[in-house]
Amino acid sequence: MPARIRRIRHDENTRMKIKAAQLINRLTKHVNGDIDMKATQVNAALGLLRKCLPDLAAVEWSGEVTTKNAEEMTKDELAEAIRRITGGNAKEGSTGTSDPVH
Numbered sequence: 001m002p003a004r005i006r007r008i009r010h011d012e013n014t015r016m017k018i019k020a021a022q023l024i025n026r027l028t029k030h031v032n033g034d035i036d037m038k039a040t041q042v043n044a045a046l047g048l049l050r051k052c053l054p055d056l057a058a059v060e061w062s063g064e065v066t067t068k069n070a071e072e073m074t075k076d077e078l079a080e081a082i083r084r085i086t087g088g089n090a091k092e093g094s095t096g097t098s099d100p101v102h
Contacts, residue, residue: 016052017052019048019052020049020052020053023045023048023049024049026045027042027045027046027049030042
């Protein structure tokens with residue numbers, strides 16, 4: 001076969017994902033009984049996975065959520081809420097009252 005003209009270059013994130021996938025595959029085969037691994041190998045693989053994959057720890061919300069009905073809001077508050085929801089893509093002066101369709 002001729003040599004490759006283009007070399008495939010992966011960024012660091014892609015290389016880390018490939019390594020993590022290899023570790024996961026090997027640990028899965030060990031759990032399924034397809035291969036035998038020593039305890040030190042299992043511990044090393046788990047330690048490496050902890051380094052390259054985020055832990056899925058439980059997160060507790062400690063903030064407070066306040067709501068306000070649209071009837072209680074001023075036009076400026078409604079416009080600001082619409083801007084936040086749409087990411088600033090709402091038309092200026094559009095409050096929803098002059099829409100002929102609705």
